[in-house]
Amino acid sequence: MGTAAVWRTGGRAVGTALIIAALSASPPFRLSAQGLSPRDSALHALNRLGYGPRPGQIDSVARLGVLRWIERQLEPERVRDDRVAQRERAFRLLEYDREELAARYTEALQERRRMQREMARTGDTTRPRGGGAGAGPMREFRELGGELQQLAVVRAALSERQLREVMVDFWTNHFNVFVGKGADRFLTPSYIEETIRPHALGRFEDLLIATAKSPAMLFYLDNAQSIAPGSVPPMRRRMPPPPPDRMPRGINENYARELLELHTLGVDGGYTQQDVMEVARILTGWGIERPQRGAGFAFHAWAHDRGEKTALGVTFPSGHGMDEGVRLLKLLAGRHATMHHVSRKLCARFVADEPPDGCVDAAVDAWHRADGDLRAVLRAIFTSPNFWAPQALRSKVKTPFEFVISAVRAVGAEPDDTPRLAQVVARLGQPLYLQPAPTGYPEAQADWVNSGALLGRMNASIALAAGRLPGVSGNLDAVVPLTTHHAQLTDLVNERLLGGAMSARTRVVILEQLSSIGDPQQARVLAVGLALGGPEFQRQ
Numbered sequence: 001m002g003t004a005a006v007w008r009t010g011g012r013a014v015g016t017a018l019i020i021a022a023l024s025a026s027p028p029f030r031l032s033a034q035g036l037s038p039r040d041s042a043l044h045a046l047n048r049l050g051y052g053p054r055p056g057q058i059d060s061v062a063r064l065g066v067l068r069w070i071e072r073q074l075e076p077e078r079v080r081d082d083r084v085a086q087r088e089r090a091f092r093l094l095e096y097d098r099e100e101l102a103a104r105y106t107e108a109l110q111e112r113r114r115m116q117r118e119m120a121r122t123g124d125t126t127r128p129r130g131g132g133a134g135a136g137p138m139r140e141f142r143e144l145g146g147e148l149q150q151l152a153v154v155r156a157a158l159s160e161r162q163l164r165e166v167m168v169d170f171w172t173n174h175f176n177v178f179v180g181k182g183a184d185r186f187l188t189p190s191y192i193e194e195t196i197r198p199h200a201l202g203r204f205e206d207l208l209i210a211t212a213k214s215p216a217m218l219f220y221l222d223n224a225q226s227i228a229p230g231s232v233p234p235m236r237r238r239m240p241p242p243p244p245d246r247m248p249r250g251i252n253e254n255y256a257r258e259l260l261e262l263h264t265l266g267v268d269g270g271y272t273q274q275d276v277m278e279v280a281r282i283l284t285g286w287g288i289e290r291p292q293r294g295a296g297f298a299f300h301a302w303a304h305d306r307g308e309k310t311a312l313g314v315t316f317p318s319g320h321g322m323d324e325g326v327r328l329l330k331l332l333a334g335r336h337a338t339m340h341h342v343s344r345k346l347c348a349r350f351v352a353d354e355p356p357d358g359c360v361d362a363a364v365d366a367w368h369r370a371d372g373d374l375r376a377v378l379r380a381i382f383t384s385p386n387f388w389a390p391q392a393l394r395s396k397v398k399t400p401f402e403f404v405i406s407a408v409r410a411v412g413a414e415p416d417d418t419p420r421l422a423q424v425v426a427r428l429g430q431p432l433y434l435q436p437a438p439t440g441y442p443e444a445q446a447d448w449v450n451s452g453a454l455l456g457r458m459n460a461s462i463a464l465a466a467g468r469l470p471g472v473s474g475n476l477d478a479v480v481p482l483t484t485h486h487a488q489l490t491d492l493v494n495e496r497l498l499g500g501a502m503s504a505r506t507r508v509v510i511l512e513q514l515s516s517i518g519d520p521q522q523a524r525v526l527a528v529g530l531a532l533g534g535p536e537f538q539r540q
Contacts, residue, residue: 036388038062042069043499044393047540048350049073049382050162052406055479058499070382073163074375076201084159090417091154093147098190098215099294101144105186106291108138141185146419148179148189149432150471153422154415156405167200167374168192169401170349172433173440174342175211175263177220179433183288184216187295188433191216204342204372205333208263212329213297215288221255221438224287226280227303234302251305256280258438264332266341271312278311282328285321339367343377345443350378351386352395353444359386394501394539397445400428402540403457407464407532410497413474420471428456458533465529480524486514489523493531501536510534 036044042061046053049070053061061069072079088094096104156165172192179188195214199207211217218224229250256279260271285304289296299322308318314331316324332338343363347355362380370376381387398406404425408415415421422432429448435441442448463469465476479496483489490510494502510530517523531537 036393038066039499040393041066041388043501044388045070045382046162047394047406048387050166051156051402052409052540053499054409055412055496067383070163070379073161074201074379076161076164079161081160084155084161087154087158087417088151091147091151093144093151093189094193096189098187098194098296101186101189102291102295105141105183108141112138138185144189145179145185145433146422148192149422149425150415150417150419152192152432153405153425154417156401157408157413157415163378164197164200166349167378168197170346171196171200171207173435174345175207175217176435176438176440177214177216177433178436180436181220183219183291183295187214187216187219201374201378204338204367204374204377205330207374208333209326209329211263212259212283212286212325215295215297217255218286218288218297221258222252223255223283226250226252226255226284226286227300228281228284228305231284231303233300251277251280251284253277253280256283259332262438264338264341265335266337266344269335269337269341275311278309278316279328281305281307281309282311282316283325286325333372336364339364339372343367346377347381347386348443350381351384351392356386356389359384362386394536396540397448397538398540399441399443399448400430400453400457401425401432403538404428404460406540407461407537408472408474410479410532410537411464411474411476411528412479413464413472415472418471421469422471424460424470428460429453454533454538457538458529461531461533461537462526462529464532465525476524476528480528482520482524484520484523486511486523486527489514489520489527493527497528497531498536502531502534503536506531506534506536 039058039062042058043053045066046057046061050073152169156169159165175196177184177188177191179185184191191214195210195216196207199210215224227250253276257276260269260276260279261267265271282305285300285302287298287300287303289298301321304321306319306321309316309324311328312331312335316327340360344355344360346363347359351359359381362384363377366376366380386392404421408421425432426434430441460469464472464474467474480489480492483492490502490507493510494500494507510527513526513530514523517526
């Protein structure tokens with residue numbers, strides 16, 4: 001009987017019940033308060049600062065020294081990353097700049113409109129949506145979207161600069177944009193490459209200003225449409241008024257609200273609806289050049305409200321232009337409420353879903369001292385007693401992205417250049433860059449743990465172990481050698497994939513599932529798959 005058949009007949013119900021029971025209870029793995037061994041410390045750091053260990057990495061980090069490895073991660077420019085640099089060459093997305101993508105998008109839109117007019121003229125409504133002449137104009141951008149997702153997968157799975165990739169993911173989620181919205185189909189790549197990645201470990205103020213000026217953000221949250229009431233573009237002043245449906249829309253508060261609630265102060269940050277309105281006025285005129293001109297950031301002075309404003313108790317005198325928007329962003333970056341809100345989110349990512357006050361306080365203190373230097377803030381979190389406390393270990397459930405990447409890393413596999421592995425992440429509930437809500441994807445266990453999601457993870461684990469997971473290839477021989485002894489096999493899987501964290505209950509279940517399997521290759525596939533899909537591996 002093959003591995004898949006064994007899993008279908010007996011393993012699925014038992015395995016799923018095991019996962020749900022374990023995740024519903026307290027975390028299955030605890031270490032004593034007397035301290036962590038070097039290997040335990042290395043595994044904890046690799047799981048939190050990165051996407052889990054690759055084969056042999058726990059021991060190598062333990063030999064180097066965990067704190068020394070953390071310091072290296074905080075300075076990624078000093079860490080060689082040749083493998084990723086080589087793999088990036090296969091992604092044609094990186095060959096295009098925003099201007100070229102804007103031109104291609106404009107051409108695609110024009111072609112689609114021409115075809116729609118032709119279909120309307122001829123009455124031809126029989127062309128299939130997924131193929132034929134009507135499918136061409138936007139196909140390239142769908143393909144580029146898949147490339148963008150897979151590029152994130154490849155970088156996370158293979159990069160030696162693990163903390164940088166985690167922080168890119170964190171900020172991409174914190175400053176979320178939706179790639180499926182109009183022009184963001186071509187604006188999002190430059191948002192990731194030119195706005196998020198260069199600032200992921202820099203100063204928060206610089207990152208905040210960069211996101212505020214990003215065409216992707218300005219389009220996603222509609223600030224590019226926000227203009228002072230009565231403003232008219234210069235080209236229209238000499239022309240008849242446009243139709244009502246094409247008139248300027250006036251002040252749009254979408255970005256102003258999310259800037260205060262999500263990006264900086266937080267929902268309890270002490271701002272009012274009047275503050276939202278005043279912030280929106282301050283940011284009028286922050287827009288985007290036309291796609292024909294490259295779709296870069298542009299400040300439209302004609303659209304700016306030049307009157308006096310009062311936001312957050314601070315007066316912004318009349319007569320100013322773009323400078324008052326920059327002043328506002330710097331003010332927000334330096335507010336204690338912003339430091340607390342963002343530090344709490346960082347502690348939730350790295351320490352616990354409900355972050356301890358001590359961790360947040362340490363991060364805020366470091367923020368004050370270092371003027372928003374994110375490396376200093378992160379260093380304070382990683383050296384906080386809360387980060388190393390026994391209750392923090394394996395207390396967080398992996399998101400679908402973290403789960404898939406950590407599983408690929410654990411077995412030493414390598415993603416290919418197609419979007420297939422990114423599509424696995426999407427099927428598990430987290431399609432990259434496709435969260436419509438500005439809140440981004442959630443971080444907490446409650447948002448990811450349910451029977452259907454966990455069954456999907458278990459099936460993906462079995463497929464990965466069997467070499468049938470789309471978009472990835474590997475060789476288990478280099479990770480877990482073949483053996484006919486099931487207890488020895490289970491111990492090897494525990495040591496090499498789980499860092500010794502397998503509970504007695506999980507071990508019993510795996511051995512029960514292996515009991516009827518005589519073929520050592522099938523036994524290894526099932527043991528590895530059950531371990532990766534089991535409760536211990538779901539936690540980090």
